Each structure stands twice: as C-alpha cells, then as structure tokens.
Amino acid sequence: MSYSPGLHVLGSIHSEQQQLLSVYQGLQTFIDERLSHYELNKLGDYYHSFDNAGFTGVVCLTESHIAFHTWPEHNYLTLDIYLSNYQKVNDEKSRALFEDCCAYFKATAVERTEVKR
Amino acid sequence: MSYSPGLHVLGSIHSEQQQLLSVYQGLQTFIDERLSHYELNKLGDYYHSFDNAGFTGVVCLTESHIAFHTWPEHNYLTLDIYLSNYQKVNDEKSRALFEDCCAYFKATAVERTEVKR
Numbered sequence: 001m002s003y004s005p006g007l008h009v010l011g012s013i014h015s016e017q018q019q020l021l022s023v024y025q026g027l028q029t030f031i032d033e034r035l036s037h038y039e040l041n042k043l044g045d046y047y048h049s050f051d052n053a054g055f056t057g058v059v060c061l062t063e064s065h066i067a068f069h070t071w072p073e074h075n076y077l078t079l080d081i082y083l084s085n086y087q088k089v090n091d092e093k094s095r096a097l098f099e100d101c102c103a104y105f106k107a108t109a110v111e112r113t114e115v116k117r
Numbered sequence: 118m119s120y121s122p123g124l125h126v127l128g129s130i131h132s133e134q135q136q137l138l139s140v141y142q143g144l145q146t147f148i149d150e151r152l153s154h155y156e157l158n159k160l161g162d163y164y165h166s167f168d169n170a171g172f173t174g175v176v177c178l179t180e181s182h183i184a185f186h187t188w189p190e191h192n193y194l195t196l197d198i199y200l201s202n203y204q205k206v207n208d209e210k211s212r213a214l215f216e217d218c219c220a221y222f223k224a225t226a227v228e229r230t231e232v233k234r
Contacts, residue, residue: 010232043163046161060165060175064184065175117129
C-alpha cells in the first residue's frame with residue numbers, strides 16, 4: 001500500500017458521568033466548537049439517542065470522521081477520531097481532539113489504540 | 118475495562134475500479150441490501166461526493182457504524198466496520214460484511230486490522 005491517508009485514534013473510555021453519557025446535545029455543541037477551533041470541516045452529522053440508554057453519533061468531515069457510542073449502564077463509551085492528511089498533516093489534531101473528548105466526559109480510565117491508515 | 122462491546126474491523130483496500138471509487142450510489146444500495154441480509158439495523162447514513170475525487174460515507178447502525186473514505190486518484194479506500202454485541206455476538210457478521218465490501222470494490226490488495234472494543 002503506497003498511500004497513507006492519516007491517523008485513526010480509537011478509544012475505550014470509562015466515565016461515571018451519567019448525564020454526559022445519556023444526552024448527546026452537549027457533546028454535539030462541544031464537537032462543533034472544537035472542529036471550528038482546529039479548523040476542521042464538518043460535512044454533516046447524525047446523532048441518535050436510544051430509549052433509556054446511551055447514544056450514537058457520527059460526524060462526517062472533509063478530513064474523514066468521528067464516531068461516539070455510549071453505554072451509560074456500563075459507564076462506558078467508545079470513541080473514534082480519524083483525520084486524513086489530504087491537505088496537511090492532522091495527526092496532532094487527532095490526538096488533541098481525542099484528549100478534549102476524554103476531558104469532556106471526565107474520563108476515569110482510557111484505553112487508546114492508534115492505527116495508521 | 119470490564120465491558121467489551123464488540124469487534125471493529127479496519128481495512129486499507131486497493132482497487133482499480135475508478136467508477137466504484139468515485140460514485141457512492143451503487144455502494145449505498147449494496148450496503149442497504151447487505152444490512153438487510155445480515156439483519157442489521159440502519160438508523161441513518163450520510164454520504165458526500167467530493168468534486169472530481171472520491172467520496173465519504175458513514176452509516177449509523179443500532180449496532181455501531183460503518184465508514185468508507187475513497188481516494189480514486191490513489192486507487193485506494195479505507196473501510197471501518199464496527200458492530201457491537203448488544204443483543205447478540207456480531208463478530209462474524211463484521212468479518213463477512215468486510216469481505217462483501219472487498220468483493221464489491223474488486224479489491225486487488227487488502228490490509229486488515231481487528232480491534233476488540
């Protein structure tokens with residue numbers, strides 16, 4: 001494989017913030033602000049709340065995608081941040097945005113995997 | 118981390134099919150049919166074509182998500198299939214759907230990574 005589009009950071013995150021794990025609207029606002037801060041370009045997004053449970057959110061970017069899936073009943077979420085380097089190298093932005101999301105959820109434990117795509 | 122929601126299969130795929138890498142509508146139809154076949158539940162999707170280039174597609178599922186990013190100029194795409202096991206174990210469906218997508222794009226080379234979430 002000659003082409004290497006970018007870095008994908010995958011996280012398994014423990015959080016005891018039931019409200020943050022159950023209601024996506026605050027996260028959606030937070031992500032939109034962070035994307036603006038990092039000069040990343042949102043094409044569209046899709047969020048869905050499950051009844052009496054967590055939510056799922058995917059954000060489609062010019063630079064690839066972000067995805068959240070939460071399980072408040074397990075104090076748990078997974079996070080994907082995958083930014084391609086089409087016009088500039090975004091690896092450090094992937095890592096910084098990952099840390100921002102851990103701070104948003106007040107993470108108490110994080111398992112993190114990096115995959116070069 | 119005590120909770121383990123499911124399997125995420127990440128792929129870097131080489132394809133020489135310029136049309137398939139450039140136009141998402143055929144893939145969207147194909148994915149919808151495959152989701153029905155595997156009894157997976159689409160909540161919503163978002164596809165975007167770049168001018169004179171590839172496309173991006175994210176599909177939000179009850180069972181997590183699927184994402185495509187194509188670069189026809191590099192004969193290349195990346196693929197993510199992440200199915201959680203909320204009601205049943207979907208690991209084999211993740212792998213089967215991954216193979217279906219490789220067949221759809223007539224892949225000539227595949228690099229594949231599995232991450233247990």
